[in-house]
Amino acid sequence: MQGQCLQAGIVQKLDKSEKLQQWLKQWPPKKRGYLVVLSDCDQHPQQDWINNDEQVFGTQGTLAVMKFRNRFIPIVNNGRSRFKSYPVKLEQGRLVFQDQKKQVSCLIPKNNFRFEHAPLEQCQNDPELKKLSRWLYALPPEPGEEGLSGLVGIDLDQDGIRDDVQRFIGVIAQDEPAEVKEAINKVAIIGQQELANAYDETTVLALFPQAIASFRCYLHRTKDDRRKYRKLRKEIEAKLYNTYDRLKAKNQINSYFGGMTISRPDDYEAQCNFQNE
Template sequence: MRKPVLAGLLAAATLVPAWATPPLPEWRESDGYLIGVVVQYQGQTYRALQSHTAQKGANWNPASTPALWQLHHGPVQRCAPWQAGYSYALGDQIRFEGDYYRARQAHTAHKGTEWQPPRVPALWQPIQQCEPVTPVPGNTDTINGIQVPPDPGAAGRKTLAGIDADNDGVRDDVQRFLAQEVGQHPARFKYAMEMARITQLEILSASGNDREKARALFNKGTLPSKCFSDTFSNSIEDYEWLLKYWKKIDALHSNTPERMAAYRKGDELIGGMMFHFPIRYQCD
């Protein structure tokens, strides 16, 4: 129910050697956190269970809010940024401009060779993410390398909730659409799925006429929306693509009269409200 504004150019990230583990960020009040983000707090490691903004004065620190944060035990698996000039071993996993890759062969990314992962498919294989993906139970299809539930067809339009065979909070037809549209870009797919989960909750809860719940869901959705937009440039091509994308995803979310009514009701509930937007936010 939100149309994120196309974000500005990505700030240049500080690169570290592939063998060095970047320090985990410390939790900070007023920051925004996307689901899955890992932080340090009072010497402990926590993973965000929900996308949220740590509202100033609310005392939503990880130790005090088990609904928002889970104590994380064991190593944090994540990719280091790709770095020119470093040597990579077979199987090394890295991230580059929001995408993830695994080394197909050992090599040194000599400076000046422009061996960035997207340019040298002989050296780097695109992967969905560093952490292992949980397989979808039952019959599945594969779209852009992503396992998705089968097409629900007409059965998926019989109820407001539709069919969610893998219980990930996203209707199967929406999940398949996202895999097709943005599945080649792992970060975009991740953020698009989080937005879809929140939109589904907005649709399902609209009949309750709970304006505060509607406000909370809208606030929660600002983070994945910003992160999704940050994966695009300021080019005219990206802007035009996004306009078409928002029209298609809106139409899919509201593809039955019942869903359309709930979709509009959700927009009505948040009309005239004030919202909290994080000054800083972490996109994992």
């Protein structure tokens, strides 16, 4: 399964295509991305997709599946096909469609660009299918060795999260509800801002209330699951501070908080209202 991509409706993307750029401008950046399974797919020419929670759009039409014997084949429906097709949507990291019998299924990539399907309930509960049916969406390319240089690394989409960290979160949070993913992203954004300003004590201390609020927001949205909270914090910090220079910067950041006391808020839900600058 390494490197398996959704190949239906491949369009060679032209960076200078005025028509494509105009079309993309009408969609928020967070709704845009590639549908790929693993990082190996970054080297493939891929269809740009827009996910609006109901359908997945490409520059040539909507993502759908067409039944062929006992299989469902992914296609791009541009409204001109005379064959029956069923629209596909992205739901918690899975490509889901409903057939003529109202059976909700997920699309599972197989070798040689072949696809299978299974009832959505199986895809969510069977350990093997749960892994195979996952799709990454709207993630930047793997930055490679270049992403290990300096403190700030590579952030191609300018969303405030380093690309390797963003890809990592995309994998570990695929099955999480949208509000939990938002909280995780806030944790990462503030962590990246602290790292970028590690040797500026004034800026780091100014960020501290947002850093605490981001973790409290995550804790609230995961129903006060402190085991999950500690695990996530350890995983993100391991990814964020993944070089000697970044670990050194982390120690510098920690030195600013010596002797500081932190009060416990009455309303944890309100901690989610802060805005990342």
